[in-house]
Amino acid sequence: DTGVSQDPRHKITKRGQNVTFRCDPISEHNRLYWYRQTLGQGPEFLTYFQNEAQLEKSRLLSDRFSAERPKGSFSTLEIQRTEQGDSAMYLCASSPAGLAPLHFGNGTRLTVT
Amino acid sequence: GQQLNQSPQSMFIQEGEDVSMNCTSSSIFNTWLWYKQEPGEGPVLLIALYKAGELTSNGRLTAQFGITRKDSFLNISASIPSDVGIYFCAGLDSNYQLIWGAGTKLIIKP
Numbered sequence: 721d722t723g724v725s726q727d728p729r730h731k732i733t734k735r736g737q738n739v740t741f742r743c744d745p746i747s748e749h750n751r752l753y754w755y756r757q758t759l760g761q762g763p764e765f766l767t768y769f770q771n772e773a774q775l776e777k778s779r780l781l782s783d784r785f786s787a788e789r790p791k792g793s794f795s796t797l798e799i800q801r802t803e804q805g806d807s808a809m810y811l812c813a814s815s816p817a818g819l820a821p822l823h824f825g826n827g828t829r830l831t832v833t
Numbered sequence: 834g835q836q837l838n839q840s841p842q843s844m845f846i847q848e849g850e851d852v853s854m855n856c857t858s859s860s861i862f863n864t865w866l867w868y869k870q871e872p873g874e875g876p877v878l879l880i881a882l883y884k885a886g887e888l889t890s891n892g893r894l895t896a897q898f899g900i901t902r903k904d905s906f907l908n909i910s911a912s913i914p915s916d917v918g919i920y921f922c923a924g925l926d927s928n929y930q931l932i933w934g935a936g937t938k939l940i941i942k943p
Contacts, residue, residue, distance in 0.1 A: 762933035776928070813875075821866050
């Protein structure tokens with residue numbers, strides 16, 4: 721399978737703990753996106769990378785959130801000091817250059833207790 | 834900010850019926866995308882539209898990019914049970930950001 725891969729699929733953590741998610745994009749795609757989705761809503765943009773450069777961050781991305789894409793391939797999204805409001809599906813997507821469609825992974829479902 | 838109005842919010846239809854949903858925007862997009870999402874999974878791309886007036890089919894699905902570049906529709910012909918899910922329209926803006934509709938939930942009555 722050469723689609724976007726996310727790990728883990730599910731994560732349950734206690735409030736205040738740190739969590740890290742990983743995304744492996746489609747190999748020839750140089751753009752990588754992180755989105756958050758809550759039940760009944762469409763995905764909300766968090767941040768995106770072109771190769772290793774983080775080009776845009778949403779205001780939703782508080783200082784507890786950090787994303788990296790150190791070698792322009794896989795990316796990690798870390799949430800520090802998790803809060804119950806962080807519970808959501810975190811989706812990763814990738815795309816090639818230009819106005820090309822985004823291809824999504826199956827997400828990481830985070831539950832903060 | 835940019836917004837997409839997607840309608841209807843939900844549809845209850847009989848198996849075999851045709852389905853139509855649409856999205857309108859206050860802004861112009863250069864690319865319109867239609868995705869389907871099933872529970873516990875990420876959105877799956879159904880159709881991508883790149884030119885105003887473009888009509889594209891993918892099996893029983895047909896989508897059109899409106900002439901004004903501010904709207905798009907998706908039709909599903911002869912619906913089947915596996916068509917259930919949430920359908921999202923999305924416009925890709927010049928900053929490579931996806932602007933999403935709120936989704937249309939499709940429920941098929943047996």
